[in-house]
Amino acid sequence: MHLHYSSMERPPLDPERLQERLAAPAGPLPRLDIVSETGSTNTDLSDAARLAPSQYPDLSVLTAELQTAGRGRLGRTWEAPERSSLFVSVLLRPVNASGRPLPTQSYGWLSLLAALSLTRSVAARTGVEPKLKWPNDVMVDGRKLAGVLAQVVPETSGNPPAVVVGTGLNVSLTDEDQPVSTATSLLMEYASTTDRNILLEDYLLRFSEDYHAFCAVDGDATAPWAQGGSLKDQVSARMVTLGQHVRAYLPGGAELVGRAVGLDPHGALFIADDEGTRHAVTAADVVHLRAAES
Structure with a gap:
């Protein structure tokens, strides 16, 4: 089956509504910028x-309506038609309840945290039940629905580095x-809504809640x-990678x-080889293998 969708059927984001619901003083975000086009x-x-x-x-x-030079993992480019996706980046300066910066080794979890928030939000809002693929993909039945990419922002002031976590969700x-x-996309998975205003609002509310919960335990992913x-x-x-031959x-x-076989306390993937030796993999492209391939 081929789905056809023109840009006329893809409504724009509603900055006024989003500002009102998400930005301070009523919402959790101190700053929300919505632009029509960006490189990344x-x-x-x-x-x-x-x-x-x-x-x-x-x-x-x-957040942007169109992203022309988005990057995936390993420098891959990522393009999509205007208003067909959510492109949203969040700047994080993580501190705990007493205002002390989180240990930087906890930063490895921030892309997984965003991916988790997105899967929960999509499931709640659309009826589509995505899963996580290590390290940062959101999948439906083996097809990629969204990707998350975190990057460190160095600070010249002597403060700890900030982190930008970017999410690209295929909507229509x-x-x-x-x-x-x-x-794949939400449209192709017969989602109950492809309204990006609803999807963006719910994701950012859920992410800010999950992020505060993570900061409250001092960035300890096991707490x-x-x-x-x-x-x-x-x-x-929610991670389909675990238990798989990869x-x-x-x-x-x-x-x-x-x-x-599992995740370590810093978000690395434990892979047990044929001899049973466990290796902690912190960065890799992971392919799920069928039994015959392994």
Whole structure:
């Protein structure tokens, strides 16, 4: 079945409504910028935060209707038709309840935290039940619905670095729009809504709530949140990678084949090889293997 969708059927974001519901004083965000076009929301927000840190506090958000030079993992480019997706980046300056910066080793969890918030939000709002693929993809039945990319923003003031977490969610992309056959969209998954205003609002509210819960436990992914399990437990429960035979393409060209058996306290993936030795993989492209391939 081929779905056809013109830009006329893709309504724009409603800045007035979003500002009213999400931005201070009523909402959790100190700053929400909505632009019609950008190269990359992550790059723009990182640059702005570096040049004018006082103007971009914790949970400042930038979202765009069209992104022309978005990057995925390993420098891959990411393009989509105007108003067909959500492109949203959030600047984080994580501190705990007493105002002390979180340990920087907790930063490895921030992209997984955003991916978790997105899966929960999409499930609640659309009836589509996405899963997580390590390290930062949101999947439906093996096809990619969304990706998350976190990058560190160095501070020249001596403060700890900030982090920008960018999310790209395929909303109304059709078969013809898809950059690769392994991708999908909410429209293609028969979501109950493809209203990006609803989706963006719910994701940012949920993310800010989850982020505050993570900061409240000092960035310890193994510590239970007030409302339930730890971040590690919540992520693990939704992660399809765990238990799978995988091939990990490591930086530098090496490969590791084995079974994905768990996450370490810093978000790395434990892979047990054929001898049973466990390797903690912090960065890799991971392919889920069928039994015959492994």
